[in-house]
Amino acid sequence: MKPLIRYALYVVVPCALVIGLGSAFARGPHHGRNPERMKRFVDYRVNETLDELDATDAQRVQILGIVDALVAKVQAEHERGERKQLADAVVAAIESANPDTRELDRLIDERAQRMTALAHEAVAAARGIHAQLTPEQRKELAERVREHHGHFSRF
Numbered sequence: 527m528k529p530l531i532r533y534a535l536y537v538v539v540p541c542a543l544v545i546g547l548g549s550a551f552a553r554g555p556h557h558g559r560n561p562e563r564m565k566r567f568v569d570y571r572v573n574e575t576l577d578e579l580d581a582t583d584a585q586r587v588q589i590l591g592i593v594d595a596l597v598a599k600v601q602a603e604h605e606r607g608e609r610k611q612l613a614d615a616v617v618a619a620i621e622s623a624n625p626d627t628r629e630l631d632r633l634i635d636e637r638a639q640r641m642t643a644l645a646h647e648a649v650a651a652a653r654g655i656h657a658q659l660t661p662e663q664r665k666e667l668a669e670r671v672r673e674h675h676g677h678f679s680r681f
Contacts, residue, residue: 561601573586576589579659579667581659581663592654592655596651599644599647611633612630
């Protein structure tokens with residue numbers, strides 16, 4: 527397998543984590559999700575994966591630290607509380623006889639820039655996790671990602 531393709535597989539995991547965490551946090555507690563619950567879920571899944579990879583205690587400490595830092599950044603982004611600001615701007619545009627969507631465009635552009643920056647941080651986290659794993663563990667992780675990705679190929 528080409529190094530670029532192999533690297534892309536390792537990037538998929540943290541990017542999916544960011545997107546999944548972001549959307550779970552965005553749903554908020556009224557959908558049965560909250561930051562503490564999501565953190566427990568992430569910890570469970572990461573620890574389960576580390577168990578299956580037979581990670582050492584040293585690897586586990588390093589990788590959990592990387593994941594915790596990334597989760598904290600995703601949570602901080604969610605806690606910015608901009609959903610109401612965006613919702614208010616949407617309602618104002620709907621109610622207006624002549625809507626000015628510049629504010630909506632500005633809010634969306636700002637959010638997109640922050641999400642892009644967060645995705646780049648996820649790539650950096652993947653690099654850190656990659657550095658902690660042995661070649662055999664990376665091979666097994668790649669296979670897990672490949673299998674998991676296959677569940678979504680029918681959509």
